[in-house]
């Protein structure tokens with residue numbers, strides 16, 4: 213599945229600020245954020261609602277640009293590039309997994325993965341059955357999203373993200389809509405993906421999930437409140453909540 217076993221997907225932020233709105237309505241979602249994530253790390257981002265977690269993930273993924281500061285992701289300088297100029301970067305380097313799956317309802321599981329390969333011009337359509345097997349859905353390839361459970365849809369979403377072999381996988385509340393058993397299955401897949409050398413950055417409200425991370429970043433009021441390292445990250449299947 214890997215392009216190379218080498219660790220990849222490093223992140224370096226310096227003085228990153230992102231403000232929404234102007235004047236009295238201005239809201240600083242990211243306030244002078246410095247952050248270093250080593251290649252191949254699994255990072256969990258925690259913090260209260262509104263603390264800037266999703267904004268952080270979007271800036272790292274090149275979906276939103278910082279107002280000031282420097283952003284470098286997977287060896288690429290994003291600073292001063294508006295999101296529309298970063299289409300190529302996102303396609304080549306980044307995989308996104310969202311809470312609400314974002315699958316195309318009129319396409320089967322297989323087609324949802326294939327369409328990503330067609331859109332990006334990356335990956336190999338012949339490997340789609342293998343990818344669906346890897347997420348335990350080999351026998352559901354011809355099912356439409358509505359015929360799949362939430363956990364199964366999330367796994368299609370993961371197979372789709374992995375189809376282009378990203379350096380860094382960004383996951384926003386990937387287990388948020390799932391029960392514990394299915395959530396753990398998805399976490400296990402994210403951990404496997406990480407062990408293949410990819411960086412994984414996961415935003416969650418669930419502090420128990422932090423046990424599987426190499427690094428735990430806690431956000432407060434748009435700032436990095438703390439960064440802790442886990443010397444011995446737990447196995448995803450052993451985490452409970």
Ligand SMILES: Nc1ncnc2c1ncn2[C@@H]1O[C@H](COP(=O)(O)OP(=O)(O)OP(=O)(O)O)[C@@H](O)[C@H]1O
Nearest residue numbers: 232233239241259260261262263264265266267268
């Ligand atoms: N597009 C936007 N326009 C205006 N304000 C926004 C926008 N996106 C986010 N914000 C504001 O920026 C702040 C940070 O939002 P963000 O979504 O990053 O927080 P979060 O920690 O991910 O929250 P949650 O855990 O609730 O998802 C919040 O106060 C939010 O209301």
